[in-house]
Amino acid sequence: MIILGVEATAHTFGVGIVTSEGKVLSNVKDSYSSPDKGMIPDEIAKHHKDVAEEILSKALKEAGLTWKNVDLIAYSAGPGLDPALWEGYHKAKGWAEKQGKKLVPVNHCCAHLSIGKIWNKLEDPIYLYVSGVNTQLIFSEAGKYHVMGETLDIGLGNMLDKFGRVLGLGFPAGAKMEEMANFGNYVELPYVVKGMDVSFSGILTRVQQLYERGQTSKEDLCFSIQETCFAMLAEVIERAMAHTGKKELLLVGGVGANKRLCEMLDIMCQERGAKFFKVPLDLAGDQGAMIAWEGFLRKDEEKEMTVNPHWRVDEV
Ligand code: AMP
Ligand code: MG
Numbered sequence: 001m002i003i004l005g006v007e008a009t010a011h012t013f014g015v016g017i018v019t020s021e022g023k024v025l026s027n028v029k030d031s032y033s034s035p036d037k038g039m040i041p042d043e044i045a046k047h048h049k050d051v052a053e054e055i056l057s058k059a060l061k062e063a064g065l066t067w068k069n070v071d072l073i074a075y076s077a078g079p080g081l082d083p084a085l086w087e088g089y090h091k092a093k094g095w096a097e098k099q100g101k102k103l104v105p106v107n108h109c110c111a112h113l114s115i116g117k118i119w120n121k122l123e124d125p126i127y128l129y130v131s132g133v134n135t136q137l138i139f140s141e142a143g144k145y146h147v148m149g150e151t152l153d154i155g156l157g158n159m160l161d162k163f164g165r166v167l168g169l170g171f172p173a174g175a176k177m178e179e180m181a182n183f184g185n186y187v188e189l190p191y192v193v194k195g196m197d198v199s200f201s202g203i204l205t206r207v208q209q210l211y212e213r214g215q216t217s218k219e220d221l222c223f224s225i226q227e228t229c230f231a232m233l234a235e236v237i238e239r240a241m242a243h244t245g246k247k248e249l250l251l252v253g254g255v256g257a258n259k260r261l262c263e264m265l266d267i268m269c270q271e272r273g274a275k276f277f278k279v280p281l282d283l284a285g286d287q288g289a290m291i292a293w294e295g296f297l298r299k300d301e302e303k304e305m306t307v308n309p310h311w312r313v314d315e316v
Pocket of ligand 1: 130172176258286
């Protein structure tokens with residue numbers, strides 16, 4: 001079976017094609033970026049509309065397939081930005097109707113988890129999902145996902161991007177901040193863990209204040225944000241692993257590209273006799289292959305839906 005997945009929850013429009021064995025045949029995407037602004041929802045929707053047909057053609061071509069070979073179309077129905085989601089839905093629905101294919105709505109968060117699980121061939125990991133909007137600690141039980149801990153305000157990626165804008169780094173800023181952090185030293189920041197949850201907005205306010213006062217370098221602030229926020233995450237995950245007895249940790253989402261975060265989680269896992277896993281860069285951020293794979297897993301669930309911007313992983 002061949003499944004085509006359409007991703008359009010945030011700044012990325014992607015089309016990926018996978019087989020029912022989880023082999024990725026192609027995964028083409030294009031992301032909205034801006035030198036001086038954050039994500040402007042209407043601009044993002046326009047971006048997706050402009051690139052969709054070209055991304056689709058490239059994905060089919062790269063996979064060496066035509067529409068005839070595709071059995072199923074999956075699209076990300078949420079969570080995400082409303083205008084982006086509708087753009088993705090209309091594209092996927094239009095293609096499904098024109099080509100006479102079944103259309104499967106997919107939860108974007110579940111897709112991040114399931115592509116990481118199949119790629120690493122894992123049995124039953126605990127998941128750390130850190131993207132732009134999401135920061136969640138998730139495990140699966142009896143076929144359902146449960147959120148054990150999460151951010152009480154903004155996602156870590158959004159926090160990095162917001163501060164990145166203040167620093168004039170453009171959007172998205174996480175990768176540039178990681179480079180700058182290599183040249184920084186530690187300054188103390190609020191460390192905000194509440195039970196199994198974390199909070200980043202107070203840290204954002206603090207680094208903005210420090211930056212405006214002009215006595216702390218950009219590099220020191222980037223380094224200290226990383227050290228503080230990643231340590232907070234490592235603390236709650238370690239507690240979750242101790243509590244659930246799980247021996248595998250899987251990191252997914254765009255912030256998972258960060259080498260220092262991976263290093264800290266790997267050390268934590270080694271120290272407790274557990275194993276740390278991540279996904280390769282091309283499957284870590286938003287893309288269509290994960291939507292296709294999740295669509296295959298959910299193909300027999302009948303769901304009547306269009307889009308749901310607030311669809312949580314534990315509501316699936
Ligand atoms: P996603 O929403 O899963 O596509 O992830 C996008 C987020 O990942 C954005 O907020 C980026 O700033 C962030 N990001 C990407 N690369 C890195 C990195 N190397 N370090 C930290 N954050 C990153
Ligand atoms: Mg994502």
